[in-house]
Amino acid sequence: MSTTEYIESGALEAYILGALTREEAAEVERNISRSTELTAELKAIEETMLRFTSSFSKEPPAYLKDKIWSTFGTDSNAGPKLIPLQPEYRKPATWKYAAIWIALAGSAALNLALWNQGKEAKEQNNTLATQVNQMQAQQQQLTALVTEYQKNKSMMADTGMQTIVMHTIKQGHPMAATLYWSKTKGEAYVSIDALPAPPKGMQYQLWVMQGGKPVDMGVIGIDMANTPNMQKVAKLLTSGEAFAISLEKEGGSPTPTMENIYVMGKPS
Amino acid sequence: MSSTTVYTEEELVLLLQRQSREGFDYLYRQYGAVLYGVIFKVLNDEQTAQDVLQDAFVKIWKNIGQYNAAKGRLYTWMLNIARNSAIDKLRSKGEIMKGKILSGDDVVYSRDGMKTEQRTDTIGLRKTVAGLKPEYEVIIDLAYFKGYTLDEIAKTLEIPLGTVKTRMRSAMQQLRTVFNN
Numbered sequence: 001m002s003t004t005e006y007i008e009s010g011a012l013e014a015y016i017l018g019a020l021t022r023e024e025a026a027e028v029e030r031n032i033s034r035s036t037e038l039t040a041e042l043k044a045i046e047e048t049m050l051r052f053t054s055s056f057s058k059e060p061p062a063y064l065k066d067k068i069w070s071t072f073g074t075d076s077n078a079g080p081k082l083i084p085l086q087p088e089y090r091k092p093a094t095w096k097y098a099a100i101w102i103a104l105a106g107s108a109a110l111n112l113a114l115w116n117q118g119k120e121a122k123e124q125n126n127t128l129a130t131q132v133n134q135m136q137a138q139q140q141q142l143t144a145l146v147t148e149y150q151k152n153k154s155m156m157a158d159t160g161m162q163t164i165v166m167h168t169i170k171q172g173h174p175m176a177a178t179l180y181w182s183k184t185k186g187e188a189y190v191s192i193d194a195l196p197a198p199p200k201g202m203q204y205q206l207w208v209m210q211g212g213k214p215v216d217m218g219v220i221g222i223d224m225a226n227t228p229n230m231q232k233v234a235k236l237l238t239s240g241e242a243f244a245i246s247l248e249k250e251g252g253s254p255t256p257t258m259e260n261i262y263v264m265g266k267p268s
Numbered sequence: 269m270s271s272t273t274v275y276t277e278e279e280l281v282l283l284l285q286r287q288s289r290e291g292f293d294y295l296y297r298q299y300g301a302v303l304y305g306v307i308f309k310v311l312n313d314e315q316t317a318q319d320v321l322q323d324a325f326v327k328i329w330k331n332i333g334q335y336n337a338a339k340g341r342l343y344t345w346m347l348n349i350a351r352n353s354a355i356d357k358l359r360s361k362g363e364i365m366k367g368k369i370l371s372g373d374d375v376v377y378s379r380d381g382m383k384t385e386q387r388t389d390t391i392g393l394r395k396t397v398a399g400l401k402p403e404y405e406v407i408i409d410l411a412y413f414k415g416y417t418l419d420e421i422a423k424t425l426e427i428p429l430g431t432v433k434t435r436m437r438s439a440m441q442q443l444r445t446v447f448n449n
Contacts, residue, residue, distance in 0.1 A: 008437065013432060213287070
């Protein structure tokens, strides 16, 4: 059956009208997931149905609202405790290899030069020694970076690692962030490469939906925005239905500020 | 947040997931009347409809974590909860409701032709859906408001299953024209 014939058959309408058995509905869902044309048609039918049903709108009696609320019996706004993230920067870029080699070569050359000219003026020697120390320190930093990079690479190679792209929920503002999550290990890394730098006094904060509630996953380093750097999520993350990043005051908030939620994403 | 705040569905889901009063207020304000309208349409009894509306809100509140945006709009999800709760109630009321509604059906869907005019006047659909052909109205009513499956509709109306589906298609096409203008 062609897509057009399928649409004409009324199967989508039957689905929206709830007239299908569980198996039939599942089949329609399978078909829809394979075709953007069917998805678009379904959306149009859904929209019509929403307008149709809203034409039956009937105000329920006023007292009912509080009665319903009282049956919920929840303690709302009991937000989770705030635990800040320990920033851990990862810089996956090939130029760093080059930088390391240049630094290493430079350092070695300098060492050699020092060895040859070692008997020259002490002051100069001392100065150079200081420089060597500096370079050694730099070298250590770069080595640490390489280690980080290797860890990063193995992290990306981990098949258990899923990538969750959080998309903008602010219309007209194309923003995005990425979460790399190894559910089995409970490890996650967040990158906010497509978020604008936060304004002064503000900071991004990561949230995970667990059991229907947003749980604080810590704040994200201020200088992380607009860079490809990744920050390790310091808290153990073994479950989550969705992820979101909101802009909060520096240091984070106990619960997300709704209107400042910039991006959201769900694990596939 | 003032009462004029407009939330996207995603934002509302988040609010509901953190069980905020603001979220509930907004939910009730935006969708209370629509959900109540559909429930009432199914049950045709104010008191029962109010009980079911309460059930439906509790279900929405408790199950919001299971809502999957990939499968459709929040609005549709909530409507289905309300509608299913109402239909369940309709069925659980069994004989009483059957007497109230299905005896009407027997008259309407008798073999000697469909007296849809009579039926829709009883149900009151005609008042709200201007211009929808009676044979379409019946199908939408049975499917959406009475919870009949395709098969049940085909048997009740004594028409082939394929015809039920194509009439559903035509009915929704007609509604699309009505509501998009």
